[in-house]
Amino acid sequence: MKTKRNRAVQAAILMLVMAVIAGCSGGGSSPADTGTGDKGTDSEGTERKEVGYPAKLTYWVELNGNAAATMQDANGIAAYQELEKRTGTKVEFQHPPAGQSKDSFNIMVSSGNLPDVIEYNWATVSGGPDKAIADKTIIRLNELIEQHAPNLSKVLNENPDYKKQITTDDGNIYVFPFIRGDDYLLTFNGIIVRQDWMEKLNLQMPETIDEWYETLKAIKNGDPNGNGQADEIPLLLELTMTNINHAFIGAWGITTGFYQVDGEVRYGPIQPEFKEYLATMNRWYAEGLIDPDYAATDGTLKDAKVTGNQAGVFMGYMGSSLGRYTDLAANTIPGFKLAAAPNVVLNKGDTPLLGQKDSPFNGVGAAITTSNKNPEETVKWLDFRYGEEGHMLFNFGVEGVSYEMIDGYPTYTDEIMNNPDLPVTQAMAKYIQANYSGPFVQDRRYVEQYASRPEQREAIETWMKAQNDRLMPVVTPTAEESSRYASIMNEVQTYYDEMVNKFIMGVESLDQFDRFVETLKGMGVEEAVRIQQAALDRFNNR
Incomplete structure (x- = not known):
């Protein structure tokens, strides 16, 4: 009896230890619960390693003129401030002088002193993105997107034309793209x-x-x-x-x-x-x-x-x-x-x-360089923008400040549309990137409000009428x-x-x-x- 009782106690202790170990390893919660991992399986059924967001990134991008009117760098944009709160990633932005992005880009690439991420119009790069990959300036993203970017993967799977446009002739996906997500956004x-x-x-x-x-x-x-x-x-x-x-x-x-x-x-x-x-x-x-x-x-x-x-x-x-x-x-x-x-x-x-009429993808997007030490984590961070949270953040900003949900419609507040100190383009640029570009899908509801005057909405409809x-x-x-x-x-x-x-x-x-x-x-x-x-x-x- 005594031996049986001891065995029962030992079994109970073992079960308790295993439960503790499971709890410590995160086995009791999914990545969706914690928001810090993306452990799962890839298309071949192989378990992926758990990946979090990067602690910090260096990010090269031209600062839009409307944003430059009110801030020194893109950290002044409310969408980026909120993104840091939600991911914990601190971004050091590097901006070329206004009007000198092409020369600055070429000098940077030639020097080999690369940031972690470069946002640029890759359609204008000499030799194209395939050469940039071959020259070891940026990396191929196909497998990384499949494994660590479920939001962008969903966008591309649901829109084969987008995938065709961001894939090179050699079959490389090289960029997290700026995509105009509706025909109404292509003519302006x-x-x-x-x-x-x-x-x-x-x-x-x-x-x-x-x-x-x-x-x-x-x-x-x-x-x-x-x-x-x-x-x-x-x-x-x-x-x-x-x-x-x-x-x-x-x-x-x-x-x-x-x-x-x-x-x-x-x-x-x-x-x-x-x-x-x-x-x-x-x-x-x-x-x-x-x-x-x-x-x-x-x-x-x-x-x-x-x-x-x-x-x-x-x-x-x-x-x-x-x-x-x-x-x-x-x-x-x-x-x-x-x-x-x-x-x-x-x-x-x-x-x-x-x-x-513009193309849904015109070459602008964020590529990960070969200098990046944490490409998986960076892919996950960039992918945030293609999910619902990121989509709302970069198209509409901070709820309760730059927009309110009214009858299910994200409606810009007076802080944007009737700012007493700034024109609407500059007011928008303090909060969002929808009025220019960035790695996310642009929302039609942005332009429906930006084109606030009847004659602006009529202009879009008029100019769209062409083969x-x-x-x-x-x-x-x-x-x-x-x-x-x-x-x-x-x-x-x-x-x-x-x-x-x-x-x-x-x-x-x-x-x-x-x-x-x-x-x-x-x-x-x-x-x-x-x-x-x-x-x-x-x-x-x-």
């Missing part, structure tokens, strides 16, 4: 008109090239600003903006760069239609319908011309142009009103071939192709910029257009087309 730029001038002159919104010609003449001759002087600028032409929104040139179904027709890559400036576009711009310029100083007009001068009651038609963004100019002119120009014009066509009733199937996706040339492509296009772009302005201003006769085309071909632009074609073919075969 186009032609803007002074609607109050249109109404004063009894003009209908133009659609065709011919209607635009008549509209611009009416603005030039009708004194819509009412000062008795012929100081109106009918069209403030911006060729750099035309590269984005294909304003006017899109009527001919071409762009100022590379585009595709049924999978065949073409270069706009060597097409016959480009001569027709230049002839139109030359005629408008000669008749005073285009600002004579358009080539020398920077952002500051543009602001002055629009808010100085001079510009009738210009190109710009839904927020920083249409919205901002309305705010700036509200108290100085009675009746000031802007509206979006539709994408231009040649024939009345046609559906526009081209307008501005846009000729636009190129974000493609990545190989390292060898990239080097050759850059060599060709640097020379081509310099010559193109010089000659296009000469053609528009009449300094160079359009009789010389064929020579212009032959010169571009002599510089190797047809080889550049072949490089783009090869990259497009690989993209389509991913």
Whole structure:
């Protein structure tokens, strides 16, 4: 009896010890309970090691201008402050000087002195992300994402097109991407008109090239600003903006760069239609319908011309142009009103071939460098942003401060939308990153509120109306192709910029257009087309 009693006691003690050990090892709670581990199994059934968040990270990224207006580094953004509270990870941000991110990036990579994470537009990197991986600048993320990033994995599995876009031709996933999560977020730029001038002159919104010609003449001759002087600028032409929104040139179904027709890559400036576009711009310029100083007009001068009651038609963004100019002119120009014009066509009733439409993924995202000593933990930290908590944090900020849930809708507070000290873009940048970019999925509900005015919402709907199937996706040339492509296009772009302005201003006769085309071909632009074609073919075969 005594022996049996002793054995029972020993068994009870053993069970107690095992229970204590299980409790200490975390066996009584899941990673979802603690928020500090992601132990589980991978696709092959192998148990993953438990991973927490990193204690600290170095993070290189350009500081957005709206954020820079109110803070020294990105730790001033409330979303990052809250992220630190929830993960315990302290981030040391490294920001290149404003406007020098490309040069700073190249110097940093060449030096080999790398931070843990680099957030950048990897589509612009020489040789592309595959070369960056081969050069041991950044690491391949496929397996790490599968094992330690359940939130991003879910996004990619539910949206195969996103996965295709962030995967290189060699099959590498290299970045935690900035993804615009709705078609409504992809269009935000186009032609803007002074609607109050249109109404004063009894003009209908133009659609065709011919209607635009008549509209611009009416603005030039009708004194819509009412000062008795012929100081109106009918069209403030911006060729750099035309590269984005294909304003006017899109009527001919071409762009100022590379585009595709049924999978065949073409270069706009060597097409016959480009001569027709230049002839139109030359005629408008000669008749005073285009600002004579358009080539020398920077952002500051543009602001002055629009808010100085001079510009009738210009190109710009839904927020920083249409919205901002309305705010700036509200108290100085009675009746000031802007509206979006539709994408231009040649024939009345046609559906526009081209307008501005961005890709859901345009190359911007956060990559982990080879200097990072804790890639698994960093993957988990970056993945936080793609879950529900992180999504709300980086799109809307801190509940009760920058937004409130009203009938299930995250509604920005007056701290954002009616801040007495800051424009809405800067107020947003104090809390969130939804109004520019970062490694997360952008939420449509952000822009539904950012576009607070009816004319802004109408602008998005208007500019979205285009076929846009000729636009190129974000493609990545190989390292060898990239080097050759850059060599060709640097020379081509310099010559193109010089000659296009000469053609528009009449300094160079359009009789010389064929020579212009032959010169571009002599510089190797047809080889550049072949490089783009090869990259497009690989993209389509991913």
